[in-house]
Amino acid sequence: MKKTIAVILAASMALTLGACGTNGGEASSGPVENTGETYTWKLGTIYNDPSAKPDFNSFGIATQKFCDLVAERTNGQLIIEPYYSSVLGASEELWGSLRDNEVQVFYGQPMSTSDPRFGAWNIPYMFSDYDQVEELIASPDAPLFQLAQEWMEEDGVHLVAVGGGVFRGFFNIKHEVGAIEDIRDLKCRIYEDKVVQTYWGDVCNATSMAFSEVYTGMQTSAIDGLEFAATSVLSSQYYDIANPSYYSDIDWQWTSGNNLVVSRDAWNELPDDLKEIVTECAWEAQDVFLEEEKANGEAALAELESHGTVIHELTDEERQTWIDHARSLDDKMKEEIGEETWNEVWDVINSYNG
Structure with a gap:
């Protein structure tokens, strides 16, 4: 492409x-001529x-x-x-x-x-x-x-x-997650961002943590899981921490x-x-x-499953609980990124969606 x-x-x-x-x-042709300056x-x-x-x-x-x-x-x-x-x-x-x-x-x-x-x-x-x-x-x-x-x-x-x-799902080592209410008892790693903190802050015990600390964080029970793409979960081998582990295709955010x-x-x-x-x-x-x-997207889910990860594909009703939570926070997120920025971005998206 x-x-x-x-x-x-x-x-x-x-x-x-x-x-x-x-x-x-x-x-389509050879490299540029090396002029000697590097x-x-x-x-x-x-x-x-x-x-x-x-x-x-x-x-x-x-x-x-x-x-x-x-x-x-x-x-x-x-x-x-x-x-x-x-x-x-x-x-x-x-x-x-x-x-x-x-x-x-x-x-x-x-x-x-x-x-x-x-x-x-x-x-x-x-x-x-x-x-x-x-x-x-x-x-x-x-x-x-x-x-x-x-x-x-x-x-x-x-x-x-x-x-x-990537579109980000949710991985954890405690239990299966469907509707957004299912994460209220979990300690979830999030990354440092106001919009992310706003979305996750009141639906779980959200903790900002560097990506490099996530594996140890789950090993030591500092966190139970994180929102992440399936391919990245697999590449990072988080499934090794617990068997079974759990992944849900909430696809809550394009990153x-x-x-x-x-x-x-x-x-x-x-x-x-x-x-x-x-x-x-x-x-x-x-x-x-x-x-x-x-x-790798579909293959990652099958590979995770082979390592003992339970894959939960959300129903339309379950997914709507995540979407509804997002739209309920639009006014707050607009304040965080700035009304002018918000309007510039959504004008483009709404034009595309007709």
């Missing part, structure tokens, strides 16, 4: 720069290293794909070194390091604690499927991508690409978890031809992510 603008960009680069474009995921960037992410965890790890695979493509297509002029599993910090720390140019690339989800507008992408039940996500935000000409790019420029960084993200963002200083010092290659490679890596995530 390639996007129209990527094809146009590829053709333009082939004519003006001799750089390679995308054609079914393969380079750049080395650090990429920070919370996601797992695909060399250590190759299965059901769409985020890690896309990260490595991006780094490899850039090295190949710039002929070694730009080397991006990935640092996985929060070794350079959690998402909030990485964002600060990005703005200070201590880290040149961030691959993950910008937190609303850094900019309240980023909370717009965390609104529960905002998107319904990947087709809607791609049309509205996960492509270069998508209206919400362009809006997000404007916000990040104002924050002092450059948004290169937004991927397909913009694979923003590819470059620090302003690093971006500005890069020559234009390399900027074009980085942009092209970023979108191609995001395509790889979505292909992996779609293929």
Whole structure:
């Protein structure tokens, strides 16, 4: 699945720069000529290293794909070194390091604690499927991508690409969960975000916790579970903590978890031809992510089940309890992200929905 603008960009680069474009995921010509000037960037992410965890790890695979493509297509002029599993910090720390140019690339989800507008992408039940996500935000000409790019420029960084993200279910080691009332007795890990805290705060014992601490948190009973995508639950092997464990497809939130963002200083010092290659490679890596995530989604549920996880598919009535809770909080979430931001985003979504 390639996007129209990527094809146009590829053709333009082939004519003006001799750089390679995308054609079914393969380079259409050789790398650019190495002029001798080289750049080395650090990429920070919370996601797992695909060399250590190759299965059901769409985020890690896309990260490595991006780094490899850039090295190949710039002929070694730009080397991006990935640092996985929060070794350079959690998402909030990485964002600060990005703005200070201590880290040149961030691959993950910008937190609303850094900019309240980023909370717009965390609104529960905002998107319904990947087709809607791609049309509205996960492509270069998508209206919400362009809006997000404007916000990040104002924050002092450059948004290169937004991927397909994931829809998040719920995993726990205590009992099966259907309707939202079923989680009231559970200690649930959530991530640091006002919209997320608003949604989960009064329906369970919600605790903000770094992603890197989740496994130990469940082992020590500090938490009972977390809202997370099935593929990520599987990649992180949370099913090893208890047998049985439980997963529910609440799909409560689309998470913009694979923003590819470059620090302003690093971006500005890069020559234009390399900027074009980085942009092209970023979108191609995001395509790889979505292909992996779609293929792995159903397989992940079957694989979790084989490890002793009980899979609960919500009935329409059960799902409606989660949706109703979300819509009851719209006014509060509007205040948290800002009325202007809320209206900008929902105007686009409502236009799409007709």
